[in-house]
Amino acid sequence: MIEIKKDFPLKYRNTFGLNISSHYFVETSKADKISFSLNYASYYNLPILILGGGSNILFTKDFEGLIIQPTVQGIEVIEDAPQSVTIRVGAGVNWDSLVEWCVSRGYGGLENLSLIPGNVGASPIQNIGAYGVEAKDTIVKVEGLNIITKKMAEFTNAECLFDYRYSIFKGELRHRIIITNVHFKLSKTPTLITHYGNLDEEIEKLGEKSIKTVREAVINIRKRKLPDPVELGNAGSFFKNPVVKASVFESIQGKFDKVPSFPATENHVKIPAGWLIEQCGWKGKQVGNCGVHKDQALVLVNHGNATGSEILNLAKQIQKSVVDQFGIELEMEVNIV
Numbered sequence: 001m002i003e004i005k006k007d008f009p010l011k012y013r014n015t016f017g018l019n020i021s022s023h024y025f026v027e028t029s030k031a032d033k034i035s036f037s038l039n040y041a042s043y044y045n046l047p048i049l050i051l052g053g054g055s056n057i058l059f060t061k062d063f064e065g066l067i068i069q070p071t072v073q074g075i076e077v078i079e080d081a082p083q084s085v086t087i088r089v090g091a092g093v094n095w096d097s098l099v100e101w102c103v104s105r106g107y108g109g110l111e112n113l114s115l116i117p118g119n120v121g122a123s124p125i126q127n128i129g130a131y132g133v134e135a136k137d138t139i140v141k142v143e144g145l146n147i148i149t150k151k152m153a154e155f156t157n158a159e160c161l162f163d164y165r166y167s168i169f170k171g172e173l174r175h176r177i178i179i180t181n182v183h184f185k186l187s188k189t190p191t192l193i194t195h196y197g198n199l200d201e202e203i204e205k206l207g208e209k210s211i212k213t214v215r216e217a218v219i220n221i222r223k224r225k226l227p228d229p230v231e232l233g234n235a236g237s238f239f240k241n242p243v244v245k246a247s248v249f250e251s252i253q254g255k256f257d258k259v260p261s262f263p264a265t266e267n268h269v270k271i272p273a274g275w276l277i278e279q280c281g282w283k284g285k286q287v288g289n290c291g292v293h294k295d296q297a298l299v300l301v302n303h304g305n306a307t308g309s310e311i312l313n314l315a316k317q318i319q320k321s322v323v324d325q326f327g328i329e330l331e332m333e334v335n336i337v
């Protein structure tokens with residue numbers, strides 16, 4: 001039998017640390033038990049939410065339905081070739097433990113994604129990325145249970161329609177698939193990607209360039225730059241970096257000194273959302289119980305007793321001021337529930 005818990009507290013299951021609960025909650029590692037939970041939800045007509053580590057979610061109130069947390073464990077080598085290794089990883093495996101597992105065995109590809117919070121099952125959802133690398137670069141297949149048909153389904157990398165902080169699981173198949181396993185192909189002779197930000201500089205301090213020093217450098221930088229959710233509730237970057245037309249970028253350049261940017265497509269440029277927010281005067285501002293981080297304008301924080309609605313209101317105020325000042329709409333990266 002599977003235990004469905006009632007009025008389950010979520011304070012320690014969301015990195016904003018919001019004091020909310022779910023009317024019903026189940027954590028399970030078996031696909032058949034997930035099916036049972038789905039039947040339970042349809043019988044009682046309950047909305048469903050899939051929860052991983054809760055590090056990319058903002059709950060605006062108690063969840064009036066059933067939360068299913070897939071805890072499928074295991075890292076299994078399914079192909080060991082001379083140059084590469086393909087592994088099948090359970091959705092419930094902690095992301096950074098996976099990265100550590102790979103790096104300690106000399107399998108390259110995930111080292112730049114060190115210390116991203118959350119679980120493996122969520123990694124394809126928004127195609128997590130950091131320091132010039134995205135999950136899509138190594139994901140070969142995603143397995144999951146279709147909530148509607150209750151059948152297992154598989155998606156190749158191409159079928160996942162990965163893009164910047166996007167996949168089919170955020171689009172057409174939003175809330176339709178419960179990811180149970182993800183397959184990654186890693187390299188035994190990895191090409192290191194170290195040109196991003198001050199990564200090269202940090203690696204130099206650590207010695208010879210290797211996947212181990214890349215991981216160490218990423219961890220050092222992230223620890224310096226980002227607030228630890230255990231100490232200050234947050235969900236990392238709250239907004240996506242907007243991609244704007246080159247003409248829009250040029251007009252901003254005409255008004256501000258040194259506008260940071262990254263090339264996106266031939267006629268488009270990506271501008272760091274944090275820079276736009278900072279120019280609007282939000283960096284370090286506290287509004288009631290929440291605010292904008294003092295060093296990272298892209299990170300909204302819970303100063304203690306904030307509610308999800310307070311944080312959402314702050315996010316909306318920020319969006320409005322960026323529209324007013326730059327005419328650019330910031331899209332939220334965090335999933336609002």
Ligand SMILES: Cc1cc2nc3c(=O)[nH]c(=O)nc-3n(C[C@H](O)[C@H](O)[C@H](O)COP(=O)(O)OP(=O)(O)OC[C@H]3O[C@@H](n4cnc5c(N)ncnc54)[C@H](O)[C@@H]3O)c2cc1C
Nearest residue numbers: 050052053054055056117118119121122128129179235236
């Ligand atoms: C300090 C900090 C730093 C961060 N840095 C980065 C970063 O550098 N790059 C980056 O991309 N992200 C970053 N994030 C965001 C976050 O860590 C990632 O998006 C992560 O993949 C979310 O994983 P999770 O398990 O916590 O997902 P959750 O927050 O639990 O869920 C996120 C979404 O995925 C869905 N979901 C979760 N698991 C499953 C599943 N098994 N099947 C189907 N749907 C599922 C949920 O319904 C929800 O819509 C950061 C967050 C924090 C707090």
